[in-house]
Amino acid sequence: MNGLLEWTHGKSAVEGVSIEQIAAGCGTPLYIYSERGLRRQFAALRNALPREIDIFYSIKSNPHPKVAGVFVQQGAGCEIASGGEYALAIHAGAVPERIVFAGPGKGRDELEYVVAHGIGEIHVESFEELEMLEQIGSALNQRIAVALRVNPSAGSGGGLMMGGAPTAFGFEEESLTRAVERLASCKHLKLCGVHVYTGTQILSADGLLQHWHHAVEVAKKTAALTGGPIATIDLGGGLGIPYFAHETELDLEVLGAGAKRLVEEARLDPRLAKAQFVVEPGRFLSGPAGIYIARVRSVKTCRGTTFVVLDGGMNHHLAASGNLGQVIRRDYPIVNLSQPQSDAESTVVVVGPLCTPIDTLGRKVTLASPRTGDLLGIMQSGAYGLTASPTRFLSHPTPAEVLVNNGKFEVITPRQEFFVNAGRGGCATA
């Protein structure tokens, strides 16, 4: 599975560190991230894309500053969607000019904070937000760099995205003229570019390129309306990773070649000749480098089905339980980390410890036959794992997060024992 695991005498390791050793030190369940794996994903994308396309890491996929910091060190900017994510991006080492802020319901406090502390660009999503930003710019006597987030019209992007549907995100493409006109009258706002939402978990390079082409069209339309140059074109995120056997990785060669042509063609328009392109992947960068690890508490058979009960479940990895939206429904790749992969396999149901039938992590999982005490690993879990999970549900301990790097590991989030803290009000694990 994606080259993250190493095997010696049937025992698993990451970057030369035994997983059993980490588990013994930090307790289970836990999350392990491989720094090499994070770097590898970034480098692969960086090398595939032409220089003119900048990479901004979408922090929401894994907001830990140590994870985001790996990408920042390699040259990524940060795409944030809340004031809290701004603080995390700064903590990860990002400079304010390399941060962009999108989101359909930004609060006035968040906007004031980022404007006061410095930000690259704010992606405006509504007329109300335009007015609010103009007021903030006026109060702080600043000219704020903004891009218009545009919600594409029907027919764009080859059917893979939500083009044409009503959504809460951005300005409808149909109202672009009105938005540009309103912006032109705002003395404290400076229109730098456009941002077009792409979709999520897209594995087709051609599909992505179609979206990107449409984003360039939107940029041209905007340039024609303003009559001036466009400084930035945010192509959105949505770069997917494979979760299931039938899925294949995004073809970076096809994507890179298409992106090169896209940039060359766009630059033929004199108003786009100096535009900086941006992609903002999250899942693609952080997802493949993370593993959620839990220990088998019980193996039981009920009416012919074998259930493997772990010491963690949907409370730590909601996405793997199929309860985080409809995009990735079920059965993340799961590996028995404690038995030789050449062992006899079983097909089992993998469940968490919570007293609810929705705490199911894998419905038809084939892996080296698990025994009580084994460690199982849910792969592709570096994105939308702990950050998107209801850690307090059923009041279990919260897992440690560990960053492994070249033979060493660092606990970047300590485990929280529930017993100790349970007395302290409702925020017992906090």
Place this chain on the structure above:
Amino acid sequence: MNGLLEWTHGKSAVEGVSIEQIAAGCGTPLYIYSERGLRRQFAALRNALPREIDIFYSIKSNPHPKVAGVFVQQGAGCEIASGGEYALAIHAGAVPERIVFAGPGKGRDELEYVVAHGIGEIHVESFEELEMLEQIGSALNQRIAVALRVNPSAGSGGGLMMGGAPTAFGFEEESLTRAVERLASCKHLKLCGVHVYTGTQILSADGLLQHWHHAVEVAKKTAALTGGPIATIDLGGGLGIPYFAHETELDLEVLGAGAKRLVEEARLDPRLAKAQFVVEPGRFLSGPAGIYIARVRSVKTCRGTTFVVLDGGMNHHLAASGNLGQVIRRDYPIVNLSQPQSDAESTVVVVGPLCTPIDTLGRKVTLASPRTGDLLGIMQSGAYGLTASPTRFLSHPTPAEVLVNNGKFEVITPRQEFFVNAGRGGCATA
């Protein structure tokens, strides 16, 4: 909506306290629980059921000790599903003898802890757990009171539950004989009774009674196998509350009358003559007394659909977004708390502030036309609200929890500002 809200000149209040006043004091979003509402639900159920049926509050539905404490003060026991919930139950004022512990993946550390500190009954779910408990009893030189959790066979309960399906919960009814035999040979375990899983969110009194009848049958079978009396019969939980217009409340009169007959008939069996019956509702007790409140940040129209963007969403109330299992899919009742209910109504889509299309709280909500700054309330939110939500997702502040009682309110969980804490590792809101 369930008598929780009071209206004066178009302004909403709970137990005489203005909601706008609480929101001004604690910030938004927030959760409000009405102590009167909690007491009312408990009293209604207590008065409906015969004395022979004891009520144990299922802590997982809302584990805040101040909430659980309201039920404990009225005489409820506590049903827990983790070691953390044991600590919370004790903190809520429960005595150990009035706590029962169920769950498919109990850890050895959790079992040792509760046995050492005292517990009413442990509901055993597998042969492996039997062995582990026998070892713990032996090590601590104690005789541990246990009940067998039984997973009913096909055909039981009238099709409303998962009878006959393979699950991770309890012993298959088909292996009851083997379980009783194994238990008989365990010197440090004492078989007190049985616990039969019921299902969840059941609104039909007749449906519930069918399950309960089956539980009594299982108890009789068990008594016949042991040859001795049965001390406790846990009928399970599953008592539902209405979320949608087409749903009606559980008919407590029918349930109470049926339960009375059930108890009378069961007692005809001499081995069940002194049995204590138990029900373990969670949602039914805590759900109706809670409101999730968020403020409107933006009202925008896109392609003919009006979107109301709130300052909180699935990060605080996953269940309302339809992402907590399949039982309650969507569109909790939502009320505009800031406008007279006689106002002109709009049908809108209610979304949270997160930068993802799955952060949708209501897809077709009709309410007094909302404006930016209004407070909206999601009703029936006292159960599986904050406790079951991914509060760190997108790094927003976490909401306060407030308990209102007869003209006063108490902040039982303080709001956590994300900005302040964001520097501290991955557990930024912690």
